[in-house]
Amino acid sequence: MLAVQRMQPECILSSASSSPVEWIPELLENCAVCGDRVNSDRLGSPACLGCIVFFRRSIIHSAKYRCLRDGNCLINYVKRRDCIGPRRPSPSYSDPPILYPEGEVHLIDRLIKIQNRNFENHKELSVSCPRRATISDVNKMFKWSFNNAIEWASQFDPFQKLTNEAQKCVLSEYGVAFLVIDQGFRTVKSNGCWIMQNGTYLHSDYHYGQAEDVMEADYKCLRNHFEFVTALQIGIQKPFEAMDIDKFEIAALKSLLLVTPSFPKRNIFSDYQERMTALKNKCFTELMDYLSIHYPETHVERFGSLMLILGEIRTAVKMIYNHSKVSDLFDFRKFDPYVRSFLSA
Structure with missing residues (x-):
């Protein structure tokens, strides 16, 4: 199992799986x-x-x-x-379904506790005064995101059963998705900047917040940076703001990204497909239940909007990998070995 720096998983879900046939x-x-x-x-x-x-x-x-x-x-x-x-009473089957224990805390409610603790840690370690992010900040944010993603994914037993190599393959996308979601959530209502977990920022103007004696970047670098930050703001920040997305929905997105995979290696969870399907259905059900209570008039539309955001997050992950080839701030070759071990998986 992959090591997490200064983190311990809260608890592990049971290996129970739901029957494909549901009694209504x-x-x-x-x-x-x-x-x-x-x-x-x-x-x-x-x-x-x-x-x-x-x-x-x-x-x-x-x-x-x-x-x-x-x-x-x-x-x-x-x-x-x-x-x-x-x-x-449940109907009898020839092969009775194994259900979640009565009284068990809902999956997403449990994960929100981990998320709240992570957010508190981010807040405690944030810079005292907002400033332009450096490559050291970007490297650190990737490390935080991979650590948080490992802890989160470890609450799903199929992930724990994967080999270390397979886990790193999952995290090569899933950890970057964590970075996008947490930064997007922190950026909501921010004026013109993309905010990282530690309070540093990226502005669409490459030189915004830089010291005056810093060497001017070439036009191609300026344009790539502008397009990258603007795309994050349009694809992630604006939908989050328009929905006034909350912590429960953020936790649901993080969970659904794991159980509806699009990882570099296909069929990575093929040996645990039935269990992954049960977890996916559980996440969908809990999210819809939550939305129907808090947004009774628009819960169906809101559910659809969240599904569209999943696609935007995956697009942002690919965009970060592409940007790493042309950016000095996101140059993976300059990151520490721990971060590179996931990004090169």
């Missing part, structure tokens, strides 16, 4: 709790949107409430089903 219970006409219009049955019994939000928030925040129906029912994390009703 027939929705009742009314919410089992309050009698309102049914939105879905994701909690086990038909429930309206208000009750779904109510119980989900109770779980996430470990909150305690009093049931408004009779005033005596204490609703908390452990007994949330007492008001909803018993879980419907």
Whole structure:
């Protein structure tokens, strides 16, 4: 397993996999709790949107409430089903599906804890005063991104089962995607600059923020730099800003990039295809559930916009590799051996 500098994975997902056949219970006409219009049955019994939000928030925040129906029912994390009703029995299969353990924290919710810790580390190690990024900063940001990507991918058991060579092949794209996402999220609402995780920046004007005695770059260098930064702003920053993307959606994008792979070596997860499909479906389901609660009127359109952003992120990864051939700031040959070991995989 690849080593991560100063990082420890939170926990490892079970190797359970879901059955390709799903039981879809027939929705009742009314919410089992309050009698309102049914939105879905994701909690086990038909429930309206208000009750779904109510119980989900109770779980996430470990909150305690009093049931408004009779005033005596204490609703908390452990007994949330007492008001909803018993879980419907699963149908029997000749080969019963192995499901996630009851009460398990949602996958993306778990990963958000890792993401929040990473963001705090980035903030603590940021420069005190914004300045133009140097090649040393760029090298450091790649190192942070690869470390964060290793920790994140290690929460998915198929990644852990790959050889070190295969893991590096995955990270050669996935680690750079982490860099694009984290920098894009930090750049939201930034005025004219692309912000890196440590607070340094790239401006479309190559010489912006440089000392006056620095040697002038040639026209080709200036143009390449301008096109590179502008493309990042148009392809990543603007969609993030337009959607006002949040941390849950960022975590979902990071997860989906791993379980919907487009890595240099095809079929790299071919031995674990069933498990990867189950994880992909779980990510899709959790994302759609989240969007349907927080954006009930536009959740379908928002889901589609996030899928389009996945394509923009992959395009940005390829653009960074191409830019490394013509840029002094992104010249991989000048990076330290740890970073180069992934970029040359």
